[in-house]
Amino acid sequence: MENFIYHRPTKPADAVKAMKDAADGKFLSGGMTLLPTMKQGLASPSDIIDLGGLGNSGVEVGADKVTVKAGTVHANVAIDKGVKKAIPALAALAGGIGDPHVRNRGTIGGSIANNDPAADYPAAVVGLNATVVTSARSVPGDKFFTDIFTTALKDDEIVTAVEFPVPKRAAYVKFPNPASRYAMVGVMVAELKDGSVRVAVTGAGPKVFRVPEMEKALEANFSADAIGGIKVKASGLNSDMHASPEYRAHLVTVLARRAVAAAK
């Protein structure tokens, strides 16, 4: 990997300033994607601004809301007793990311800011109707993920937390890529407290997307059978050696049904 200037600010404002001053800076959180990318020479930033020094880690569980600070590693979300009780689907999703060692290092902020189309967290953010809190503002989950590896974040904006409303029930079911263990397809199904239903799909397309037809059917009848006949269109879905768009489309329905059945 190419060399770079390393910064480890302790205040968000300093992090933002370091980014502004850098020629081609990158924020580093857990580094689970950025470091391998740099090792392979696919990214060579001039500056690395390590957010690990901000100490912005931890989970707050309220009656209606779970707030996960951006620097919280996946393992801590997965084992948090409050999260497990309030949104078991979120704990389970975090507990299925990568592998145990990745979960000990990777963070929610890093994951969603990177917006890998095969990452798990985007399905939680959109599926649970979360709000992304940044150094500058709050962004609704639906508006955060704009395109493949692209988000609503400005270059010098940092994710500080994600606020998940506690749903009535939810579940996340993932079909891992056999090799990388990223989501080939992952589906979050959630019935929110207001009775609305969200079905958010990651891995299948260039970015996380919702399936309104399924949502409507589930709002009428929250049962696996209600969506058994609903298929998403294959066109536009990801295609690679592991899965065709048709297979991914098929899996969306299968996993959504399983998520509905498992929702709690």
Place this chain on the structure above:
Amino acid sequence: MSAISMKVNGKAVCGAVEPRTLLVQFLRENLGLTGTHVGCDTSQCGACVVHVNGTAIKSCTALAVACDGAEVTTVEGLAKNGKLHPMQEAFREHHGLQCGFCTPGMLMAAVDLVNRKGKTLDEATIRHELEGNICRCTGYHNIVKAIQAGAENM
């Protein structure tokens, strides 16, 4: 170059590293702790797993500068006062290794697993928790047995 210091296997160490130096490079090249191995470039094989501040991470995917001030345990630090760690004993007892290359990472992952999930582990849990460690020799059969036995003796 940045000056960093850590506690590695209970011993205070320091060194000067480039920002790009990975923790595994610092351990292997600066400290000569070659028990920690590099088996891939994409953070999947797990041969490089060490404990940083008590949890298992992949040392090929962590900057050494970012671990400044950390407490690190490598496979060389498992045995205490010449006595093997129960997990090391179990790997030997149950033939949980062949070529030995993935073994340090397996051991560190196994100890971390027991720290997190306790001493009573069923086969399915162990297999699932080994998702981040690849072995090409053993077919995992004896690694699973070794971890189960090692956990009970920890």
Place this chain on the structure above:
Amino acid sequence: MDTGIGARVKRKEDHRFITGKGQYTDDINLKDQTYAYFVRSPHAHATIKSIKEPEWAPEDGVVAVFTGEHVAEDKIGGLICGWMIHSKDGSPMKAGPHPILAQGKARYVGDHVAVVIAETKEQAKAAAARVDVTYGVLPHVVDVAKATKSKAQIHDVAPDNTVFEWSLGDKAATEAAFQRAHHVTKLDLVNNRLIPNAMEPRAAIGSYDSGSDHYTLYTTSQNPHVARLVISAFHGLAPEHKLRVIAPDVGGGFGSKIFIYAEEVVCVWASKRIGGRPIKWTAERTESFLADAHGRDHVTHAELAMDKDGHILGLKCHTLASMGAYLSTFASCVPTYLYATLLSGQYAIPAIYAEVDAIYTNTAPVDAYRGAGRPEATYLVERIVETAAREMKIDPAEFRRRNFVTTFPHQTPVIMTYDAGDYDASLKKALEISDYKGFPARKAAAAKQGKLRGIGFANYIEACGIAPSAAVGSLGAGVGLWESAEVRVNPVGTIEVLTGSHSHGQGHETTFAQLVSDRLGVDINSVAIVHGDTDKVQFGMGTYGSRSGAVGMSAISKALDKVEAKARKIAAHVMEAAEGDIEFKNGSFSVKGTDKKMAFGEVALAAYVAHKFPTSEIEPGLKETAFYDPSNFTFPAGCHICEVEIDSETGVTEIVSWTAVDDFGTVINPMIVEGQVHGGITQGIGQALTEGCVYDSESGQLLTGSYMDYCMPRATDVPSFKLGFTETKCPSNPLGMKGCGEAGAIAAPAAVMNAMTDALGVKDLAMPASPHTVWKTLQATKMAAE
């Protein structure tokens, strides 16, 4: 505690590995060492028009850049293929040149075009990216089935990219058998290309000492002596006594570390060029994917002829075998003498005819990978036998039983003479362990859960201990395949065994010591096994083809015979008895009918003190050497039974049960043998379900270039295995051993795919049978039914 033959002795080598004290090549650093990084071709096929270096600044740390021109200047010979195969028409195989750095042309993505040597690894890598190579892109072909009709002309010597068109067996007799057939089963099979992926990437440190004009190479090799021989005799680097090759701890091989590769030779050659500073190279995993020799890659059509009772009358097949872009060290023997000679399987087949066309493609070289030819043969035989049984509506176990070879020795129509075995015994035991009778109930129970359950057999046979030398020589081998051993008894009675075998996970330091402990009655901890260093060990052929037990340990056994014989003579003199009255038991020599006794260690001391025997008749000291050449191959065989459950919604397959019953002859250490079986099966399951090397036919790029896309079997992909053993002794070596290292990888793919096709109710299914492939098959079946 029993530490002899048959005991489950814990491994002596483990202590260093579990404490992080192993010494792999990359763990070694020499004084003043430099680092190499290779410039590799980004194109599948291209002329190299020019290679230009930028002006290096001091901070670039560049020591030197070398290309094929420098190699030519120094008259360093190219990489060789050591096994000559002749085509049906008698013409020799068409071996294209394979220089250690490309000369004029690059022939696959990853081909070694130039090397940069720099002060640090980072500097070498950064500088390599700045070497400016101008390529002229040529048409390429990566698919073996398309290569003979491609516009790509990979080597001038090989028109139509054909290396050889070889055949084995009696064509006329086989055709006649098919004429008589009541039923013919036809099958098209692809044996998917695999990337070996030993967990330790290849590495080398080459070093030249101008003071003594002597080279040293540390390398990740399964056979350091063969490496030294080839580097000396064919690359012409230095005579053998001026070259030391050391293979220290090696982190797995699986065949991929047998071969002599360009990178290792470059490191040791270039060290002299840069004034003797050592040069270290450690492959990144990506380089392992690109440039380690791959395995398998066969496309086959096969037909099996039966009479009305399901007795096999004949087998014929035509196989296209990809060689990749160059012939690797043993590439040519893999799809020929290690493949077609095993096509009789465990069955008495009167007539067999096989045609094999070896083809160049613009891909990494293909060579031996765990099993090497024998997995391909077993896959063909066991898939077609299972298919035939289904087509003829005969129980697959019964179909096999009807056709088993039952008398020995048995001469097959394809060279091999099976010496011993009891195939029905392993089948019977496997049926019991797997509860074959209970399968229909298990299938019905699975169906209730929405799962498709299937069962599949693989009754494999393999030829191991590749030898005898004269036989392999007559088939084209460039070397003899014996093994050597030296047993050095020290004056205090401790023992060093120097062996030409090499352990890279097999546990030789334990099993070889068990043999010595067993034979001489000494404490196993007083025995050290020395291997992997050409300066220490006299010569050896190394470890591959499951040969270290049958051949390597037999050599040790012969040397031990000599040690015992000499010790008896010395004991007789010291105890003043006739040699014929000396008895040797439990580590002590005694005089028959008396209470006179000497421990083994006392005799050893007497041998070195040399006071009490006539040194004119008996030389002082106690050290013996043996070279052992077996009289036949060995034939391990067994029966594996796999049960799968398939989720018909997702296409996900779970292996729910695995039974393996193997006959390896004498087993030295059951714990280690079981470990070899587990690992082999898992590699075979990997081939069947998860692993497949994919080159993009459009671009020629390797798509499975990392663990992100090449799916290694993980712990969740395999079950715990149920093992059983039967034993028929191998008559062709003194220990009765057959070999166990490859059996699992040979048996497993057919067992899995037979179970999968059973579950899905289809005849054809491609490996790796990934969830996507299974789902597509299910869709096609559904559409056909509608």
